[in-house]
Amino acid sequence: MGDRSLLVELGERISPEINRRVEVLMDRLARAELHGVREISPSYRSLMILVDPLKTTLGQLQPAVAELAAADHDGTLCRSAEHLIPVVYGGEHGPDLEWVAAHHGVSGHEIVARHTASTYRVYMIGFTPGFPYLGELPADLDTPRRGTPRTRVPKGSVGLAQRQTGIYPADSPGGWQIIGWTPIELFDPRRQPPSLLNMGDQVRFESIRAEEVDRWRR
Amino acid sequence: MAALGVFEVLAPGILTTVTDLGRYGFARYGVAPTGGLDGFSLRIANLLVGNPENAAVLETLAMGLRLKVLSEVSVAVTGGNLTPLLGAQPLPMWRSLTLRPGEVLSFTAPARGFRSYLAVHGGVDVPLVLGSRATNLSSGFGGLEGRPLRKGDLIAGGQRLSAERAVERVFPAAWIPDYPSPWRLRVVWGPQEEQFTDESRQTFVSNLYSVSSDSNRTGIRLNGAALQVKAGVSESIISEGVVAGAIQVPGDGQPIILLGETVSGGYRKIATVISADLPSLGQIMPGDQVGFSAVGLAEALQALRLAEERVRSFALSAPA
CATH class of the missing domain: 2.40.100.10 (Cyclophilin-like)
Incomplete structure (x- = not known):
């Protein structure tokens, strides 16, 4: 979205499975601490990643995010209250x-x-x-x-x-x-x-x- | 270091808040940035008085703010020209100057632009909440008790002036924005531009829109040629994250430019204002006209680098 954010869409619908994938990716992104990422904003079926465009480009960020999104879910994220x-x-x-x-x-x-x-x-x-x-x-x-x-x-x-x-x-x-x-x-x-x-x-x-x-x- | 009482609020004006460059890292809890809307002017005001760029300042809207000076203090006023006066004399903007106890600083009428930034040497002293001093009005935290300034408030500042008087600094006149209406805002298409009709995309970049009086910190509401989605496309989308500058289009087809007071939204975005033009959004006022031009990512980045270079070179020319 614009020149400083990436909208990562993980599905088209509202469903617990899709939302869970958003949650997993948010957790991985937070741990990865990718250079230039200022904000991660998760929603029903997508994640908005805001960057500082002077530190990283959307082109540089995309493959790193795709890799995190593609990795298998190992089930470690089971701490919902x-x-x-x-x-x-x-x-x-x-x-x-x-x-x-x-x-x-x-x-x-x-x-x-x-x-x-x-x-x-x-x-x-x-x-x-x-x-x-x-x-x-x-x-x-x-x-x-x-x-x-x-x-x-x-x-x-x-x-x-x-x-x-x-x-x-x-x-x-x-x-x-x-x-x-x-x-x-x-x-x-x-x-x-x-x-x-x-x-x-x-x-x-x-x-x-x-x-x-x-x-x-x- | 004990904070110094620097101002007493004689009148708060239409809306005056303590702010900085915003609060990041808490969007997952619904916390939007809510920083100063014209980040460029905010940063320059701080640099003029020898502060870090992100120090807390006062942001005031349109007119009416009146402050009594309580201690000798170095200040700078930048941003929109709201006809600031010191006593009865015009107060020069975009430069540092020293105020003395008993003087009265007032913002009397919007001459050009819509928001002024007042920085004090040492920064406005309010607690850091979730990593920022910006006021979050929707939830009532940050800034001064999470609310706009009121008559009688005392504003504390960071530091007493050193004996040999603050160094007077001036921002280069050639780099001061002139806030022209009609505004020309550069945008990058998307994220949902392909769901609008071809005619509507053309309409969007070839018409002028006027700024509605319903505009507020949440969004600049525009009136003009309606934008239509393609046949079979629903009015709203599943709520998703938004950024400042995203231009959403509700069912009535009238675009709204979002301003960083919300983390999510359920309307389609036809385009997003480029980073270099975001500071302008803080200076657009009701009645102004706005036009859009679409640019590519490379041009957007180049524009941002140019704007950043000016801030950098000014910062470097500043004695620490």
Whole structure:
């Protein structure tokens, strides 16, 4: 992309296998410490590698990256963490829960049951610091984004967009359907790593009552 | 060394932040660079006052910033000409000068360009967070408490001046950018240019676009001839990493130049502004006009080397 980044595409779709290859390549690139590489930005099916064009050229970088991408995966990268995220669903904490329920023709309780039933993979962290793109939602939770995005979605909001679910780590604009809220702190620049959830991690949601929130605050 | 109180903020202006050349190495956690948008002016401001290029400075937008000087300090103002005054007198830009306690420095109106950089000898003193002093506004960290400056803030600087007064330095007038509108930005095609129609690619490089007032630090929004994708191509793509200067095209066909405040995006990029022209992006203001010319990688690199050579030769001419 442009004169100082390489976009490495490892597949065409959203799938755990392709995303895992992205994760493996990111790990290898980080270890290889190739000269002139300033940033590695992984996403669902690709990696963006930003270079200092005065230190290396994209032409020089390409074969080194291709070699790393081609090497067999030896299975050493199996350290994904599991997280249980407590969520207060509905009401003031999840202003779109009723709309989502109506959209699918079921009760709000059923939406909560569906959302808490699966374990999701962290495909990438993006949008704002610490924002996890989690997937895939079951087909019966596939929900369109809001027609008009909100100018302010509160920190901790849990949302749905098509087959993805995510959590807003800070107040920000956003168009996802908000079904709940978590008291968990997702991003803290003083922490190492700063993001609680990381690519490849496994996430499950648990429904809690608003009165229980204090117990979960850190 | 104890930091010195150098300024009291009398008025913060439209948007003033502490920044440096940006935060790299944390994109996988969603952390974008969020550095100064005109890196060239930022670096020159630092070099003028004898700082490392990446020292923290103030970046101020358009107008309204007023600072009271608290200690004798060497400063330099570069970037867009926002009609800076010292008291009632014009303050000369692109050179170092010494301010005295009680003086008031103000940025009164955008005459040319959109963002000014104010460097102080020793650098603005804020903590290093994730390797940088730049303010990350979306997440509220870095810079001064992760937020824009407010009235009453005290800005601390690095170093007291030595007894024999800072050496006065001047950046060569011939190398000062003139920020002309219409802007001519050089781009490299892609990464998804082949998904746009041939007519749209032609439109993109042959029309002028005007800069929308909806523009902000996230992106420069342009209005003009709409760009169309080929038949059967969906409106959005699977989110992927982006860089500053990437020109994304949402469903309405109106291009947006991204500015390094985001790590990922879900729209197609028709082209990407070359590295040598990135500093210009910090100086484009609403109402300006922008045109694009496509260049190859070799030309892009040559342009960057030329720009870099000027910064280098100025840095080398500087007494350490």
